[in-house]
Amino acid sequence: MSMDRLQKLIIEKKNPTVVGLDPRPEYVPPQILAEQIATHGETLEAAAEAFYLFNRGLIDALCDIVPAVKPQSAYYEMLGPAGVLALYKTVNYAKSKGMYVILDGKRNDIGSTAEAYAEAYLGRVTVGNAKLPAFDADSLTVNAYLGSDGILPFLEMCKQFDKSIFALVKTSNPSSGELQDLLCGDRNLSTAVGDLMARIARDTIGEYGYSAIGAVVGATYPSDAQVLRRRLENTFFLVPGYGAQGGGAADVAPCFDRYGRGAIINSSRAILCAWKKTEAGDGSDYQEAARQEALRMQKDIAQVVAIC
């Protein structure tokens, strides 16, 4: 099972973290962007190629210590078709380096269209007699507002191609409570979403006890995370909000089970922009700076979580 594969990688590296590859032109070391602008002009293509080269450098610097990457689709779509090509190349490069790739697209739609998204990111597409992969990530984030028939096509693809998905349950942003905290009967909406996902995924539980549908649970609401962790015992948590958004190691601790499993903590900007805080400050040491920040984060979390 795909979620077992992720958990195994985390145990091997003793590192329950994922690096969010969320580039913006201003996060890329100036030298890398300048070279691409010199070649392609001030174009979306220049930025897209710079994103890919930056990502490749980050993946090279991190792949032996970090189990997974999470490219955030928005930052690539921002550059149009050229950006989506950079995303595609990033997914493939990270996989070639043995990393687990969670594509953060928060996709959602009704049945037949959800099927198309599922084929796009996790499955195969039929053209003539050929069955072709499009993005072929290991995992995709999804939004469950449309209900179970919007999620089942993704789950079907998880079963068929050994993949996983993460549904938004309790997100890390300040306004997340406006809808997610609404009380619906005896539970709030985020709990209702978590319960619904757990119910439809219950026949996909792997050897570590986790199903193919994980949950996005923000580090910025640790008491919600604690309640959800107890309730959703077969649900793996993808946890944003550590670092730049204000969550610390103590805040992410409740997301793990008693074996230090069942969760992976995301960090994006702190790692991508680590080069801005070094003595050089010009980006020439961006790989080493990212690696040092990733190691610092691993150590920080190890203070509160022992993985066995």
Added chain:
Amino acid sequence: MSMDRLQKLIIEKKNPTVVGLDPRPEYVPPQILAEQIATHGETLEAAAEAFYLFNRGLIDALCDIVPAVKPQSAYYEMLGPAGVLALYKTVNYAKSKGMYVILDGKRNDIGSTAEAYAEAYLGRVTVGNAKLPAFDADSLTVNAYLGSDGILPFLEMCKQFDKSIFALVKTSNPSSGELQDLLCGDRNLSTAVGDLMARIARDTIGEYGYSAIGAVVGATYPSDAQVLRRRLENTFFLVPGYGAQGGGAADVAPCFDRYGRGAIINSSRAILCAWKKTEAGDGSDYQEAARQEALRMQKDIAQVVAIC
């Protein structure tokens, strides 16, 4: 205001419908796909180029009678970066023919990432000193599960570049009620979402009385549509579910205001695949078949809605 522009186009053409450009390889006339496979092999590139040519033919056949198109992003993403290029070209071609383009991506994320999506589909991206458009659609569908701070960056882009968005409120699929019908206090979740969107958009109301944030309201739940129409008097409705999903003209009637305004009805498969039901049946008459189906739909809706 962008929503005024859409309403004006609808009034000019006396046609409150939008054509969903949701291609799948099996919807494309065999001749078009075969030619591309002959050139590019059985590849994603072949299917992507066939999608674009098919769309172009449809747009040519419909642009004088239909005010808007709604390309569904999933079907292009399904073909990887080549598919996204076909989407980009489709958006631009439809705009060049004077059609209003609603990109159906159901995007959603937290603040800074929502900003990236908003820049991607509605705004501009900064590369060096240049400010460049990526997809530059007229409108984008979004999912509001993350709350207002996930929507405000889109709204900001609407104001800055005269665009609109449509938030999912009550979707047309069978499972939509699992979450959207949950009772939260004195209203259900879909109503709570509709109210929240209306509140944050209230300073964007245009001359026809509609704000920059519309709502997706499925034709398959006409009684919900009726309640929402009364409650959300400044919210324009994008209505899926007519035709293939089972909604008829009587079902979409409650979505309109007393002037026959404030709603646009989507049809996808019935128009894209109209060629399969003609005498030829081989797709050679796909443009004429699509046009006839679009005219039939216009007439069908005119029986229950008078636009003034």
